């Protein structure tokens with residue numbers, strides 16, 4: 001009798017764990033958009049419950065760090081594709097699409113790249129784009145080709161690429177990526193370009209000029225790292241619509257909404273409102289094709305490490321229970 005009860009309780013626990021987060025079905029089933037999350041390979045490999053929620057709720061994955069230059073080629077000529085390969089393989093097995101992140105970015109860049117002179121740097125960037133985009137040719141739906149190229153005032157960020165190669169490094173990177181993987185959708189990606197402001201104006205002008213020159217650019221990635229410490233960005237729908245009117249797709253690529261600690265029910269409710277506004281802004285424009293969050297569980301998030309005093313920015317809590325923000329999107 002005792003054992004039977006124990007077995008019964010165990011089965012019940014399993015059932016409860018396996019129960020979907022929403023009666024309507026997983027997030028990926030309630031919209032025509034790709035619904036994605038950043039994924040970290042170490043958790044994917046080590047935590048069955050993490051893997052289960054990712055697999056259940058999302059149909060797109062973005063490697064959180066595994067495809068960054070500093071990860072794949074920390075030492076010149078010595079490649080480590082293990083994390084990236086594992087995620088691409090997981091996606092193939094589970095039928096998910098992959099957002100590649102990211103080819104040209106000033107951050108998480110190997111030290112050896114910083115010291116090169118212009119001619120050498122251009123060769124090395126070209127080789128990097130061909131090597132990485134070529135390795136995953138046909139397996140990546142969309143690439144963040146260039147990440148975070150602008151300052152807040154809309155001028156170019158003075159990265160090693162900008163300083164040594166000049167304005168055209170962006171067009172070059174897109175042309176090389178297109179040659180390396182002709183079917184991948186190629187995006188420029190940035191933060192603080194959710195609403196109408198100097199930085200999104202600059203992104204708009206860049207995309208317009210690249211399109212006019214026939215450079216293969218297919219989308220604008222809006223990171224959407226938001227915080228309750230600031231008001232919701234104004235004009236997000238209008239901004240998405242104006243990008244789309246240029247003839248490119250738009251993706252929400254890294255959404256999260258930070259909460260200043262302590263977390264309270266009121267703040268969780270406000271967070272739900274922010275997520276809902278991002279979701280709605282994307283759904284208001286046909287060419288907004290993707291809603292991706294930067295991780296899905298407060299168990300593992302970049303937020304507390306980078307923004308002291310803020311936390312709990314994801315749709316699921318640390319125990320993988322859906323938070324009010326999840327329920328707001330998927331009641």
Ligand code: XIL
Nearest residue numbers: 064065101147191223225254301302
């Ligand atoms: C972050 C990762 O989440 C962290 O694990 C890492 O330490 C730093 O980078 N914008 C981006 C992402 O485009 O690549 C960043 O990811 C978050 C901000």
